[in-house]
Amino acid sequence: MIPKLFQWLLGGGLFIAVWQAFVLEKVDIQLTEIQRTIVLISPLLAVGVFGVISALIVLYRVATFNDCKDAAKELQQQIKEAKEDLSRKGLKFEDT
Template sequence: MTKLLEWISVTSAVLAVWYSLVGGYVKHKFIEDNMNLILFSPIIFVVLFGLYAVTVVLYRTFTFNDCKDEAEKLMAEIEEAKKDLQDKGLRW
C-alpha cells in the first residue's frame, strides 16, 4: 500500500467516526456532554499536527550534524580537480 493510500484510508476512517458522532448515529451521555469538543476536534487535530510538524523540523534542524572533516576532504578534492583541469589546459 502506498503512503497516499494509507493517509486516505486512515483519514476516511477517522472522518467516518467523527461524522457518526456529529450526525447523532451514536447515542451516549458522554457524547452529548462533550459535543462542542467533538465538533471542533478536526480543527484541534490539525493544529496539533502542525505543532508536531514544526517541532520535528526545528529539532532536526538544530541537531543537524556538521561534518567538518568531510567538508575539508571535499575542498581538497575540489582543489585537486581544479589543478587537474588547469594541467589539461582548461582556463577560467
C-alpha cells in the same frame, strides 16, 4: 510489520469514523453544546496539533544536525584536485 503510511491511514480512518458517528448522531450519547462544538472542530484541532508537532520535529532535527567536518575537508581537497587537473588542461579559474 505494518508500513507507517498504513498506520497513519488506519488511525485517520478510525478518527473520521468516530467523528462522523458523533456528528451524524449515530451513537446514543447526549452531548452538551460545548462538547458538541469540541467534537465538530476536533478535526481542525487535530490538523493544527499535527502541524505544530511536525514543525517542532523539523526545528529539533535542524538544530541537532551533525556537521561532517571530515567530509567537508575531503570535499575541499577533491575540489582543489579537480581545479588543478582542469588548470593543467587549460581552463582558467577566477578567484572568488
